[in-house]
Amino acid sequence: MSPRRLLCLDRTTFLWCALGLAGAIGLAVGVRATAGTGRPLVGVMAGVSTFFRYGLTAGVTVAAAQSRYGVAKLERTLLAAQGLLPWRFMRFLDTAYEQGVLSRNGPSYRFRHPLLARRLASRGSGRRGTWSPVTVPRS
Numbered sequence: 001m002s003p004r005r006l007l008c009l010d011r012t013t014f015l016w017c018a019l020g021l022a023g024a025i026g027l028a029v030g031v032r033a034t035a036g037t038g039r040p041l042v043g044v045m046a047g048v049s050t051f052f053r054y055g056l057t058a059g060v061t062v063a064a065a066q067s068r069y070g071v072a073k074l075e076r077t078l079l080a081a082q083g084l085l086p087w088r089f090m091r092f093l094d095t096a097y098e099q100g101v102l103s104r105n106g107p108s109y110r111f112r113h114p115l116l117a118r119r120l121a122s123r124g125s126g127r128r129g130t131w132s133p134v135t136v137p138r139s
Contacts, residue, residue: 006107014069018059026051
């Protein structure tokens with residue numbers, strides 16, 4: 001399974017879990033409000049408002065516990081906003097794989113060259129402008 005396919009499946013799990021739970025909560029409140037008042041319009045309004053107010057909050061919380069997608073998306077967005085990661089990260093990883101810098105190890109990527117991995121891991125703070133050329137020992 002490719003990393004892109006795994007991300008797609010994880011995103012699908014996240015969305016179905018979040019929307020499914022939000023829908024169930026909204027439906028339950030709508031049915032209860034209709035039964036309590038006898039007016040279907042009140043039930044629909046209560047169900048819709050609960051879906052958006054409480055259902056999505058509970059749904060996203062449970063989905064974040066079930067799937068890594070939500071947390072990973074938030075982390076990638078924050079790092080990209082700080083300029084520490086490309087905005088189109090999966091495209092970046094796919095290009096690096098096509099260029100031979102990365103290899104696939106199951107549903108994840110890894111560096112082909114241990115020296116490059118060690119160099120990038122030892123960069124320090126990871127901020128822009130701190131990069132210096134690598135001196136490769138010649139054998």
